[in-house]
Amino acid sequence: MTSARDALAGLLAGAASPAAFSASRSAPTSDLQLEVRGVGPITLPVSQAQARQLCQVARPARYGHGEHTIIDRGVRDTWEIPKSRVKIDARRWNKTLRPALGRLARDLGLPAESELRAELHSMLVYSRGQFFVQHQDSEKDDAMIASLVVGLPSSFKGGALEVHHGGETATYRGSKQALSLVAFYSDCRHEVKPVTTGHRVVLTYNLLLRQGALASGAACDPELVERLAACLDEHFAPPESTDRLVYLLDHEYTRRGLDRARLKGTDARRATLLAAAVERAECDYTLALADIHETWSAYEPERRHRRWSRWDDWDDDSFGAHGGDDYELEDLIESDVMLDSWIAPNGHVEQVRLSVRGDEVCASTPSGELEPYLSEYEGYMGNWGNTLDRWYHRGAVVVWPRRRAFVVRAEAAPSWALDELAARVRQGDLASAREAAGSLLPFWGRVAAQVQAKGFLAKVMRVARIIDEPQLATMLLRPFRLQTLSASHARALSGLVGSYGEEWAAELVTLWSASLSRHHHVADQDTPAWMASVPRLCLALRDTGDSGLSAARRLVEAGWRWAAHAIDRDLQMSSPSQREQALRELGTPLAAILQGAALVDASDVRDGAVERLCRDDSLLGCATGILRATPRSQW
Numbered sequence: 001m002t003s004a005r006d007a008l009a010g011l012l013a014g015a016a017s018p019a020a021f022s023a024s025r026s027a028p029t030s031d032l033q034l035e036v037r038g039v040g041p042i043t044l045p046v047s048q049a050q051a052r053q054l055c056q057v058a059r060p061a062r063y064g065h066g067e068h069t070i071i072d073r074g075v076r077d078t079w080e081i082p083k084s085r086v087k088i089d090a091r092r093w094n095k096t097l098r099p100a101l102g103r104l105a106r107d108l109g110l111p112a113e114s115e116l117r118a119e120l121h122s123m124l125v126y127s128r129g130q131f132f133v134q135h136q137d138s139e140k141d142d143a144m145i146a147s148l149v150v151g152l153p154s155s156f157k158g159g160a161l162e163v164h165h166g167g168e169t170a171t172y173r174g175s176k177q178a179l180s181l182v183a184f185y186s187d188c189r190h191e192v193k194p195v196t197t198g199h200r201v202v203l204t205y206n207l208l209l210r211q212g213a214l215a216s217g218a219a220c221d222p223e224l225v226e227r228l229a230a231c232l233d234e235h236f237a238p239p240e241s242t243d244r245l246v247y248l249l250d251h252e253y254t255r256r257g258l259d260r261a262r263l264k265g266t267d268a269r270r271a272t273l274l275a276a277a278v279e280r281a282e283c284d285y286t287l288a289l290a291d292i293h294e295t296w297s298a299y300e301p302e303r304r305h306r307r308w309s310r311w312d313d314w315d316d317d318s319f320g321a322h323g324g325d326d327y328e329l330e331d332l333i334e335s336d337v338m339l340d341s342w343i344a345p346n347g348h349v350e351q352v353r354l355s356v357r358g359d360e361v362c363a364s365t366p367s368g369e370l371e372p373y374l375s376e377y378e379g380y381m382g383n384w385g386n387t388l389d390r391w392y393h394r395g396a397v398v399v400w401p402r403r404r405a406f407v408v409r410a411e412a413a414p415s416w417a418l419d420e421l422a423a424r425v426r427q428g429d430l431a432s433a434r435e436a437a438g439s440l441l442p443f444w445g446r447v448a449a450q451v452q453a454k455g456f457l458a459k460v461m462r463v464a465r466i467i468d469e470p471q472l473a474t475m476l477l478r479p480f481r482l483q484t485l486s487a488s489h490a491r492a493l494s495g496l497v498g499s500y501g502e503e504w505a506a507e508l509v510t511l512w513s514a515s516l517s518r519h520h521h522v523a524d525q526d527t528p529a530w531m532a533s534v535p536r537l538c539l540a541l542r543d544t545g546d547s548g549l550s551a552a553r554r555l556v557e558a559g560w561r562w563a564a565h566a567i568d569r570d571l572q573m574s575s576p577s578q579r580e581q582a583l584r585e586l587g588t589p590l591a592a593i594l595q596g597a598a599l600v601d602a603s604d605v606r607d608g609a610v611e612r613l614c615r616d617d618s619l620l621g622c623a624t625g626i627l628r629a630t631p632r633s634q635w
Contacts (some may be wrong), residue, residue: 005245005362008231012247012270013364015224019109019265021165021251022184024172029153029179031096033089036081036123045153045176051199054125055079061124064138077130078192081123086203088120096179101148101207104183108146109265110209116183118148118205126159126192126200134164134191136373140206142256144186145264148205151180156198163190166250167369174200183207185264187252187393189371209262220276228277236283236401243404243411246337246356247274248290248363249395250370255341255349258287258395267395270364274397283399288342288352290396292367295334298327298388300377327377327388329368337361342398344413352412353450367392407439414447415456418463425466437463437472448479457484461492470500477508481515482558483530490540494548502550509551513558527562531589534559538596552600559593560605564612571618580621587625594626 002010029044036042038057043050058079062069101116110116119141137147149161151174161172165188172182184190186207192200235245249267263271271287278285339354372390379386400408410417417440424433448460457480464473473496485493497505516527538556541548566586573579590609597605613623 003359003362004231004234005359008228008235008245009247009362009364011224011228011231012273015221015273016266016269019269020107020170021168021188021265022163022170022172022182023104023107024180024182025100025103025107026175027096027100027179027181029177031092032150032152032179033092035087037085037087042152044179045155046199046201048155048199051125051127051154051201054081054123054201055127055199057081057085058123058125061122061132063132063135076132076135078132079125079127079130081125083120083122086120086123100181101183104148104181108183108185109268110145111268114261115210116146117143117208117210119208121204121206124200124202124204126156126195126202128195128197128199131159131194132192134162134189136189137186139186139254139257141208143208143210143262144206144257145209145262146183146185146207148207149182150203150205151175151182152201152203153177153179154199154201156195156200158194158196159200160193161190162193163188164371165189166365167371185251186257187264220273225273225276225280228273229280232277232281232283232399236281242357242360243400243408244356244360245399246288246290246339246361247397247399248292248337248361248365248367249397250365251395252373252393253287253289253395255289258289258341258343258349260287263287263395271397274399278399281401283401284405285397285399286343288396288398289340290356290394291338291340292392292394293336293338294332294367294390294392296327296332296368296388296390297330297386298377299330299386300327300379327375329388332368333387335367339396339398339412342412344416345409350413354412363394367394370394406436410436410440411443411447414444414451415453415459418459421463422466425463430468434467434469434472437467437469437476441475444475445479448476458489458492461489461496465492465496465499468499470504473500474504474508474511478511480512482509482512482555483515483526485512485530485537485555486533487536487540490537490548491544493551494541494544497551498545498547502554505551506554509554509558513561516558516562528585528589531559531562531592534592534596535599538599542600549600552596553602553605556593556596556600556602556605559589559596560609563590563593563609567612567619567622571616579618583619583622584625586622587627588629590622591626591629595630 032044034042036054036057039050039053046054058081060071060073061076061078061080062071063076065072097118101118105114105116106112121140153175155176156174159174161182163170163172163182163184165185170184172180174180232245235241247270249263249270251264251267253262260271260275275285335358337356337358339352339356341349341351344350367390370392372392374391376389377387378389406417406420410420421433421437424430424436448456460476460480464476467473467476534555538552541552541555563586567583570579570582570586573582594606594609596602597609613619613626
């Protein structure tokens, strides 16, 4: 039986005719008047003599690799002339370029209201044997949506431009007499095959999208919108149903380019239909970036290898594809989808890192039919292997019922959830804030523990206090570790103890203390470091009044419980040298615990520590370590 989400994906697949991922046009040369500093006016078609002159003023082309720009002629071998050396009569060139861009925009399936603007990037010259392996252009501007290659007429062979997307390849070759204009979406992987004779000369442009009005859902087929809305109703209807539906788009997007007005090809049409259905089904939606990892059972096809030289007279098809894979896929073993970021209510793109279950995902085009940005093959290893891992970036539309809007956004953006709870309390709607806080219970422990942002614990403490309900406050604070606590949290913690009482505080500290590692000398680095901060934390808490003093004593007690267990464990070590070393290392954190105990008059901790250390002669090294770590003024 077809699920509602698969039915929705099928409807969207048939609703938009396939749009081109690349397009080409030809144009006369009469309006392109250009000069290159050091060469002079360029005559079209470009002669071989002038092409060689261009090479003499050019530099080896670089390419982006991670955060660096490097030269590697095994990846990109071509000559580049920076745009600062290229002069074009823009007024005359625009007579040809602008109409051509309008036609290319329509060919690429962009909305009629949009307009492309070309921004010159550089001039490239490919000599015999030069090439550029399969790669993907980076979006160099927030408005960049595609790339444009203007091939200048010249006499050459080879050097074909191949553009890949969705399992399809479009091949473009230059002209001897006319300009050839090729536009393709910036997420498309493409390559330039080796030039075998002559010179290939091109101008490269970034294509920027000037946004028009968004396509209205009113123009959509009402019957289709109704059927899509029915799929959403069915997906979200069961009481145990998921709170989300993630529809994967066909193209990749970057954080800076994630905008409904800049969706590409069929993505734009499908998103418009889905937006209309979302409104009909009383849902909300946003755009997101999804990372997909798939593991397939696969086999490497038999290959015939041959040695080749960059100077061979190969045809285009004999040059090996770089960065792709041509393994024979059999069965999909596993698929993971992670939402990396999405458009927040304030219109900004924010990181979310939210794992999505398989029953929450659908797509009109399976990821297996798209080009992965990375793939790794594991051959047969006896008990495992013959698997191919593939990773993809895809845009996505995330849909949820309006009644579950807070829960969906809270799971993806815990900090936003806290702001929303605080806003409801300030507006006098405490009951709504408590109800919303209670809805966080199924996932709060998981998502809150993953937040690394500075100040997050302080924000949770403030909300936990104003929510004015001890069980909800404990739920909000439970995911944190004692090691996260610092002197900057003293006033907030003291306020919580004052609101909810010492018994509540003792329970909270016990929950937080579970994070204190019992293997201080093996795997734990932050527990001893945190222990060193205990005196400063105790002093800050003591200065806030009686509630803070009570909290400080609870923290010192937790520290001593950790230290006492560590002593017992270290005494069980069979190696005398290792035992002595481990006990000696306990001296510094124990000294800090005792200093904290003295500051807050935790006499039971002090007396218990002294009694324990004096009970066994084996702890002499530990006691010595405490004395060495304690300032003489406190002896």
